[in-house]
Amino acid sequence: MVKVLIPSGALGLGYDRAALSRGIAAKPDIIAIDGGSTDSGPHYLGTGTSKYSRNSTRAEWAELMEARAQAGVPLIIGTAGTCGADSAVDWLVDITREIAAERGENLKLAVLKSGQSADMLVEALEKGRITDLPAAPGISADILRNCTNIVALAGAEQIQAALDTGADIVIAGRTTDTAIISALPLARGCHAGGAWHGAKIGECGALATTSPNSGTILIDFDADGFTMTPMGDEARATPHTVSAHMLYENSDPYILYEPGGYLDVRGATYTALDDRSVRVTGSTWVPSDTYTVKLEGARQAGFQTVSLALVRDARYVEHINAWCDDIVEKCTAKAHARVGGNFNIELRVIGQNATLGALDNYATIGTELGVMGIVTAETEALSREVAKMLNPYLLHHPLTEQEEMPTFAFPFSPPEMPRGAIHEFCLNHVLELDDPMQAFRLTTEEIGA
Numbered sequence: 001m002v003k004v005l006i007p008s009g010a011l012g013l014g015y016d017r018a019a020l021s022r023g024i025a026a027k028p029d030i031i032a033i034d035g036g037s038t039d040s041g042p043h044y045l046g047t048g049t050s051k052y053s054r055n056s057t058r059a060e061w062a063e064l065m066e067a068r069a070q071a072g073v074p075l076i077i078g079t080a081g082t083c084g085a086d087s088a089v090d091w092l093v094d095i096t097r098e099i100a101a102e103r104g105e106n107l108k109l110a111v112l113k114s115g116q117s118a119d120m121l122v123e124a125l126e127k128g129r130i131t132d133l134p135a136a137p138g139i140s141a142d143i144l145r146n147c148t149n150i151v152a153l154a155g156a157e158q159i160q161a162a163l164d165t166g167a168d169i170v171i172a173g174r175t176t177d178t179a180i181i182s183a184l185p186l187a188r189g190c191h192a193g194g195a196w197h198g199a200k201i202g203e204c205g206a207l208a209t210t211s212p213n214s215g216t217i218l219i220d221f222d223a224d225g226f227t228m229t230p231m232g233d234e235a236r237a238t239p240h241t242v243s244a245h246m247l248y249e250n251s252d253p254y255i256l257y258e259p260g261g262y263l264d265v266r267g268a269t270y271t272a273l274d275d276r277s278v279r280v281t282g283s284t285w286v287p288s289d290t291y292t293v294k295l296e297g298a299r300q301a302g303f304q305t306v307s308l309a310l311v312r313d314a315r316y317v318e319h320i321n322a323w324c325d326d327i328v329e330k331c332t333a334k335a336h337a338r339v340g341g342n343f344n345i346e347l348r349v350i351g352q353n354a355t356l357g358a359l360d361n362y363a364t365i366g367t368e369l370g371v372m373g374i375v376t377a378e379t380e381a382l383s384r385e386v387a388k389m390l391n392p393y394l395l396h397h398p399l400t401e402q403e404e405m406p407t408f409a410f411p412f413s414p415p416e417m418p419r420g421a422i423h424e425f426c427l428n429h430v431l432e433l434d435d436p437m438q439a440f441r442l443t444t445e446e447i448g449a
Contacts (some may be wrong), residue, residue, distance in 0.1 A: 001190075001220055001222045002029050002030075002150060002184055002185040002188050002190055002220075002221045002222075003026065003027065003028040003029050003030075003218060003219070003220050003221075003375055004028060004029065004030055004031075004032055004181050004184065004185065004198075004202065004218070004219045004221065005020075005023040005024070005026070005030070005031045005032070005071075005216070005217075005218050005415050006027035006031075006032055006033060006124065006181065006202045006205050006216065006217050006218075006219070007020050007023070007031065007033050007064060007067070007205065007215060007216050008033060008036060008060075008205045008206075008216065009203070009204035009205040009206075009207055009215065010033070010034045010035060010036060010037070010051070010052075010204075011033050011035050011057060011060055011061060011064075011077060011111070012050075012051070012052030012053070012056050012057050012060060013135050013205075013215070014056075014060070014075075014213075014215065015060075015205070015213050015214070015215030015216050016213075016216060016231070016232050016233075017063075017334075018214035018216045018233065019206075019214050019215060019231035019232045019233070019235070019294075020067060020216050020231065021235060022216075022231040022321070022333075023216050023217075023218050023231045024071050024221055025069050026218050026231075027071070028071060028218065029073055029184060029365070030073050030074050030075075030076065030102025030163075030183050030184050031064060031067060031068055031073060031074070031075045031076070032075075032076050032077075032078075032180045032270050033064065033072065033075075033076075033180075033390070034077070034078055034177055034180070034203060034204075034260075035077045035078060035079045035080040035081060035082065035084070035092070036050070036051065036079045036080070036081065036082030036083055036084065036088075037079060037082075038296065038425070040082070042141065042298040042303055042364055042423040042424050042425045042440075043084040043147075043298075043422070043423055044081075044082045044087060044088075044334075045083040045084075045149050045151065045296060045297070045298040045423070045425075046148050046149065046298035046299070046300065046421075047148070047149075047423070047424075048081075048085035048086070048087035048088055048148070048149050049081070049082070049083070049085065049087070049088060049091075050081040050082045050083075050088055050091060050092075051082040052063050052082065054091075054095070057095065058095050058098070058099070059252070061092070061095060061099065062099045062103075064168060065096070065099055065100070065103070065169070066104075067069065068168065068169070069105065069275050070157065072237070073381050074163060074167060074168060075168070075169045075170070075172070076159065076162075076163070076169070076170040076171075076172065076173075076180050077156070077171055077172065077180070078093070078172045078177070078179060078180040079172070079173070079174050079175055079177075080092040080171050080172060080174035081172060083149070083151070083174070083426075084114050084151050084172070084173040084174025084175065085114075085115055085149040085151055085173065085174070085440050086114075086115035086138075086149075086173060086297070087149075088114050088173075089111060089113055089171055089172075089173045091318065092097075092171050093109070093111060093171055096109060096169060096171065096447065097447050098176040098445045100448040101102075101447075101448060103448075104448070105448045106446065106447075106448040107168040107169055107446070107447050107448050108161075108165070108166060108167045108168050108445075108446055108447075109164045109167060109168070109169050109170075109444065109445050109446075110162040110167035110169070110170045110171070110174040110442065110444045111170075111172075111442070111443050111444070111445070112154060112158055112159070112161075112162045112171070112173060112175075112440060112441070112442050112444075112445070113173045113440065113441045113442075114151040114152050114153070114172070114173030114174040114175070114439075115149065115150065115151055115156055115439060116150040116151060116152055117432075118144045118145045118147060118150065118297065119145075121146050121150065121295070121380075121431070122125060122141045122145065123145065124431060124432075125139065125140075125141065126141075129431060129432040130295070130328065130429050130430070130431055131292070131429060131430050131432070132231055132428070132429055133294070133429060133430060134429040135428065136427075136429055137426055137427070137428065138364070139427065139429060140397050143297075143299070143427075144297070145257060146299045146300075146426075147297040147298060147299045147421065147426065147427070148298060148299060148300060149298055150296070150297040150316075150418040150425060150427065151173060151174035151296050152174065152293040152296075152431060152439045152440070153174050153175060153176045153179075153259070153294040153295075153296070153309070154172060154173070154174065154175040154176070154179055154259070154293065154440055155175070155176055155179045155258055155259030155260055155291055155293065155436065156178075156179050156182050156183040156186050156187075156195075156258075156259070156260075156423060157183075157259070157260065157397040157436035157437070158172070158175070158179070158436055158437060158440050158442075159172065159175065159179050159180055159183035159440055160164075160183045160184075160186070160187045161436075161437060162442055163184060164184060165442070165444050167444060174256055174296065175441075176259065176294075177199075177200075177203035177204075177249075178196060178199035178200050178256075178258060179199070179259075180199075180201065180217070181198065181199035182195040182196050182198070183200035183201050185198070185199075185226075187220035187285070189223070190221040190222055190223060190226075190283035191221070191223055191224055191225055191226075191281075192283065192284075193219055193225075193263065193264070193265075193283035193284040193285045193424065194221060194222070194224065194225035194226045194283055195226070195278065195285075196256070196258060196263040196283070196285055197225075197226065197265055197268065197280060197283035198219045198221055198225075198226030198228065198280065199219075200245065200246065200250075200256055200263065201219070201226075201228055201242055201245050201246075201280075202217055202219045202228065203218055204245070204248065206230055206232060206235055206362075207245065207248070208228070208237065208241050208242050208244070208245040209230040209232070209235045209236060209241055209315075210234075210235060210236045210237075210238065210241060211230065211232050211234055211235050211236070212234035214230060214231070214232025214233075214234070214235045215231070215232070215448060216231040216232065217229065217230050217231060217235075217237075218230075218231055223281065225278055225280050225281035225282070225283065226279075226280055227273065227278065228242055228278050228279070228280070229276060229277040229278045230276060235276075236260045236275055236276050236439050237276060237277060237278045238272060238278065239270035239271065239272055239278055241278075242270055242278045242280065243268070244255070246265055254266045259291060259292065259293050259294075259436070260287060260288060260291050260436070261284075261285055261286050261287040261288045262286050262288070263283060263284070263285055263286075264283070264285075265282075265283045265284075265286040266284075267282040267284060268280055268281070268283045269281050269282045273364055281335070282443070290432050291432070291433050291434075291435075291436055292430040292431060292432050292433065293430065293431050293433060293439060294430050294431075295428075295429045295430065295431050296425065296427055297425070297426050297427035298423045298424065298425055298426065299423060299424060300421050300422070300423055301376075301422050301423055301424040302354045302376050302377055302378055302383070302421075302422060303376070303377055303378070303379060303380040303382075303383040303418075303420060303421055303422065304374060304375065304376045304377075304383055304418075304419040304420070304422045305374075305375045305383045305384050305387035305416050305417065305418050305419065306372060306373065306374055306375075306387075306416075306417045306419055307372070307375075307387055307390060307391065307410075307415045307416050307417070308370060308371070308372050308373070308410070308411055308412070308417075309370070309371045309373070309394035309395065309408050309409065309410055309415065309420055310368065310369070310370055310371075310408060310409040310410075310411060311323075311368070311369045311370075311371055311407070311408050311409075312367065312368045312408075313406060313408075314367070315370070315399070316368055316399065316406065316408075317365055317366075317367065318365070319399055320349055320352065320365070320369055320371070321349070321398055323397065324347040324349065324371060326397070326399075327347060327390070327394070327397050328345050328346070328347055330393065330397075331345055331386075331389055331390050331393050334389055335385075335386045335389050336387070339385055339386065339389075341377060341378060341379070341382045342377065342378045343375060343376065343377035343383065343386050344375070344376045344377070344387065345373065345374070345375055345390060346373070346374040346375075346376075347371055347372065347373055347374075348372045348374065348388045349369055349370070349371055349372075349378065350369065350370035350371070350372055351365070351366055351368065351369045351370055352364075352365055354368060354370075354372065354424060371394060373387065373389060373390050373394060375387040376422065380418065380420065380421075383418070384416065384418060387416045388416060391414075391415060391416065394408065394410070394415070395407065395408055395410065396408075
């Protein structure tokens with residue numbers, strides 16, 4: 001049996017300290033936590049930076065390092081620094097060194113990096129070793145070289161290699177969410193289907209329970225499956241909360257693809273052991289003929305300036321779409337005539353359908369709407385210039401030429417807020433490897449006093 005303690009869905013989200021203490025008292029074999037994902041968009045991979053504040057990350061990581069010392073087991077984090085880029089890994093490594101020095105603790109640290117060389121990937125593309133996933137964008141050597149960061153998602157094999165170093169702490173770059181949880185159970189001979197399935201259920205901590213914000217859960221892996229138990233005082237796992245998590249961030253509720261194969265849960269059975277714990281058996285792991293890892297890449301997509309106006313006049317609220325369409329048409333024409341260049345003006349109506357746009361079939365209009373102007377251009381200067389041309393339209397533009405000039409509200413002065421360079425995801429592909437470690441770099445070092 002292998003016990004994996006998962007403090008939270010991600011470092012920086014917070015967790016219930018009492019729940020973590022209960023988990024430590026249960027004597028886990030490893031503490032595993034995710035460091036991020038692509039949920040918050042391409043900026044973090046594009047810039048190689050973390051979404052979470054350094055102070056929050058440092059405070060929680062210090063607590064987990066203390067928990068590791070109490071438990072006497074390895075502590076592992078995957079997708080360090082939100083995006084898992086090499087610079088984000090280095091960021092967390094520096095924090096770890098600081099904490100170890102302050103604690104006067106000597107530790108062995110293993111660092112697994114997932115960053116990819118564009119030149120290496122261009123060669124792999126030419127050799128036919130990069131394959132499109134469904135709905136993947138077009139790919140070329142130029143696109144690969146234009147990426148500011150490319151990462152490969154490590155699987156269980158790479159994490160096992162890091163754990164085999166005997167490290168006290170493992171800081172990994174981009175990994176699949178399940179790899180850091182499944183690696184030790186798989187290495188110790190636990191049921192493969194159960195290891196991957198339990199890892200999927202546990203990837204977001206207590207999200208698969210009745211109290212998602214409690215964070216901490218414990219998963220017991222064995223020769224037949226796994227048992228999931230929340231550590232929060234009022235948190236409960238039920239067959240419903242556990243089985244439903246296969247729907248989370250997964251296009252197929254029964255199949256989950258990972259490096260080296262896929263998980264099939266069509267034969268899984270979910271049994272409530274009591275009012276808190278759920279036992280799962282019957283999951284299957286299906287190995288693949290080739291070993292592939294998913295690639296993620298981001299590239300710069302221009303520069304952006306954002307403006308915000310507030311509209312309360314009932315007539316304009318009623319006809320907000322016509323008003324926005326007219327502004328976009330007139331301001332675009334003016335900007336093309338006066339400054340030229342490549343740019344785009346978009347107005348999103350906050351309070352109507354700014355989240356889903358045309359996909360929102362149930363949009364309703366209230367008494368007040370926010371209109372967010374987004375100007376995206378090839379240079380920062382052009383983005384700001386066009387946004388300033390948009391300013392008077394958002395403040396005074398009438399629905400018709402034969403009416404009094406209206407005035408709307410800007411919540412800020414100036415209303416233009418430069419966002420700087422923006423990024424976009426541009427890869428949704430897999431890379432075929434001859435050896436699981438081929439695309440990854442593993443190093444160890446002694447840190448502390």
